[in-house]
Amino acid sequence: MxxxxxxxxxxxxxxxxxxxxxxxxxxxxxxxxxxxxxxxxxxxxxxxxxxxxxxxxxxxxxxxxxxxxxxxxxxxxxxxxxxxxxxxxxxxxxxxxxxxxxxxxxxxxxxxxxxxxxxxPMGLYSDKYDNVDDIPDGAEITIDREITNQARNLMLLAEAGLLELEDDFGVTSGLDQIKDNPKELTLIEIAPANAPRLMQDVDASVINNGFAVDAGLSPAEDAIFREDETAxxxxxxxxxxxxxxxxxxxxxxxxxxxxxxxxxxxxxxxxxxxxxxxxxxxxxxxxxx
Incomplete structure (x- = not known):
């Protein structure tokens, strides 16, 4: 062959x-x-x-x-x-x-x-916390700086109960469409490939499925929160x-x-x-x- x-x-x-x-x-x-x-x-x-x-x-x-x-x-x-x-x-x-x-x-x-x-499915990962409910006020979370991936990151955080988004939030919406940030999270925009490496320096990271797998993370087992369904x-x-x-x-x-x-x-x-x-x-x- x-x-x-x-x-x-x-x-x-x-x-x-x-x-x-x-x-x-x-x-x-x-x-x-x-x-x-x-x-x-x-x-x-x-x-x-x-x-x-x-x-x-x-x-x-x-x-x-x-x-x-x-x-x-x-x-x-x-x-x-x-x-x-x-x-x-x-x-x-x-x-x-x-x-x-x-x-x-x-x-x-x-x-x-x-x-x-x-x-x-995209996931939220953390070296410090085992449950999304444990993420504290003022936590630092990395998200993707690319617009469509960033929108998806924010929707994941909203689904996890960490943010509230505007009703008209869409696939190219960004940080200015966050309606409420009750925990006063600091969202750090990064290149997606850097998320696994930077995860140890922050409280949590939203990581694209492919980069998570390449870093040895299991979306099914290691993510503290994962998309229930992908639209x-x-x-x-x-x-x-x-x-x-x-x-x-x-x-x-x-x-x-x-x-x-x-x-x-x-x-x-x-x-x-x-x-x-x-x-x-x-x-x-x-x-x-």
């Missing part, structure tokens, strides 16, 4: 070199739907973090059909969309639909969501350039990701930290802005 190549990128990097495949392969633009194990096509998939058993499994299934998946790993939430926009990768799978919509609008990127993947804006997606959104190779990768085989891998490997979610694009894009 051909090796699945992986490239590692760090924040600030603008170029990268990928290992060449041993077989001659075609590009998306060349192959259309005329691909097979004898006439394979290369697809570069951008993800964040190091924990990707589902994509490793998708790659194995895809290889059997003639799609050679190359997994490109990023360490932040900015470069995967920039790399997609400039054609360095063919699809990415790391972000919620609300983050994606806000990012592509803010940066004027011609990208499109082509399928849903998982719900990844449509926080479903994760697969994204592509708009011109490639109907490409049969990419659509096949979406089908493989949403297959029962991959669903079982997600459930077994992540043990509730990620929940397989396959919904239509119409439903995915129906959340209130």
């Amino acid at each position: 051909k090796k699945i190549h992986q490239a590692f990128l760090i924040a600030g990097a603008t170029t990268f070199t990928l290992a060449a495949c041993g077989n001659d392969t075609s590009t998306l633009a060349d192959v259309g739907d005329d691909y097979s194990p004898e006439n394979p096509v290369d697809v570069k998939v951008g993800i964040t973090g190091s924990d990707s058993p589902e994509w490793d499994h998708v790659a194995k299934l895809a290889e059997e059909e003639g799609i050679d998946v190359e997994i490109v790993r990023f360490s932040d939430y900015v470069q995967p969309n920039q790399a997609l926009a400039d054609g360095s990768i063919d699809i990415n799978a790391f972000q919620t639909v609300s983050f994606f919509d806000n990012f592509r609008e803010e940066h004027d990127l011609d990208l499109a969501a082509i399928g849903s993947t998982v719900l990844a 449509t804006p926080y479903i994760n997606i697969i994204a592509a350039q708009t011109k490639d959104q109907d490409n049969p190779v990419l659509q096949r990768l979406v089908e493989l990701y949403q297959s029962e085989d991959v669903e079982n891998v997600i459930l077994e490997e992540h043990k509730g930290a990620r929940i397989p979610t396959a919904i239509s694009l119409d439903e995915l894009n129906s959340y209130p802005r």
Whole structure:
């Protein structure tokens, strides 16, 4: 079986070199739907973090059909969309639909969501307290400084009973939409990747699911409070350039990701930290802005 190549990128990097495949392969633009194990096509998939058993499994299934998946790993939430926009990768799978919509609008990127993947419940973690009710007045809590993730962080804190938000609070609302902060919490805005490291210096941290897992935290066991359910804006997606959104190779990768085989891998490997979610694009894009 051909090796699945992986490239590692760090924040600030603008170029990268990928290992060449041993077989001659075609590009998306060349192959259309005329691909097979004898006439394979290369697809570069951008993800964040190091924990990707589902994509490793998708790659194995895809290889059997003639799609050679190359997994490109990023360490932040900015470069995967920039790399997609400039054609360095063919699809990415790391972000919620609300983050994606806000990012592509803010940066004027011609990208499109082509399928849903998982719900990844966000959690509140603490090295000092075992229960959210124990968080004291004046506590310091880190939250994400990126707008859509910050809105989600604040909604989690409100769900935990630590804040009260304005009635019209939405997916791009921020600190100015906090109606009441009864414990006079100090909310510290940070880059999400730094949350696990900074958790020891504050009373609690809201940590994105992926970064929590990479830091050895279990969202199901270690979070002192976790989202009960994740609404449509926080479903994760697969994204592509708009011109490639109907490409049969990419659509096949979406089908493989949403297959029962991959669903079982997600459930077994992540043990509730990620929940397989396959919904239509119409439903995915129906959340209130």
